Amino acid sequence: MEFSTFEKIDFRVGTILSADPFPKANKPAFQLTIDFGPLGIKKSSAQITQRYTLEELPGKQVIAIVNVGTKKIADFESQCLILGASDGQGVILLTPESSLPNGQQIV
Numbered sequence: 001m002e003f004s005t006f007e008k009i010d011f012r013v014g015t016i017l018s019a020d021p022f023p024k025a026n027k028p029a030f031q032l033t034i035d036f037g038p039l040g041i042k043k044s045s046a047q048i049t050q051r052y053t054l055e056e057l058p059g060k061q062v063i064a065i066v067n068v069g070t071k072k073i074a075d076f077e078s079q080c081l082i083l084g085a086s087d088g089q090g091v092i093l094l095t096p097e098s099s100l101p102n103g104q105q106i107v
Contacts, residue, residue, distance in 0.1 A: 010067040011083075011106035012036050013096055019057035024074035030054065031076055037103030039066060042079040050090025063094045063106060 014034040022029045028049040034042050044064065065081040072078075084091040 008067075009065055011063055012039065012066045013061055013100045013102060013104040013106065014042070014064055014066075014080075015102050016057045016060050016062060017041070019052075019054045021054065022074075022076065024076070026074075029073075030057070032057065032082065034062065034064065034080065034082075035102045036064075036066060036080075037101055039103050042066065043077065044080045044082050045073045045076055045078045046082045046084075046091075046093075048082075048084065048091045048093060051092060060093070061095055061099065063096065 014036040016032050017035050018033045020031045022031045022045060025045060027047050029045045029047045030049060030052070032044045032046055034044060036042055063083045065083065068081050070077045070079050083094040085094065
């Protein structure tokens with residue numbers, strides 16, 4: 001991959017506003033609503049049910065790719081890709097070490 005390809009990916013910080021069950025997903029997932037500040041509110045489906053509960057997600061800051069377009073998952077439109085890493089026991093969300101403004105670009 002060329003470095004110029006990587007430069008086209010728009011990584012941003014957002015804060016989860018709400019997390020809801022997603023029973024229609026093929027794999028266990030939550031529906032997240034995330035505030036990206038000046039970029040607005042976006043929704044995402046995240047397969048993070050093994051490590052997180054619905055109650056602990058609101059208020060958590062995450063890092064996401066916001067320019068991947070929309071992906072239809074069952075009857076839900078996922079508008080961004082939340083980043084995480086799997087440790088074999090579920091996905092751990094990538095989060096900033098300190099609080100950052102919503103919409104802050106990752107460079």
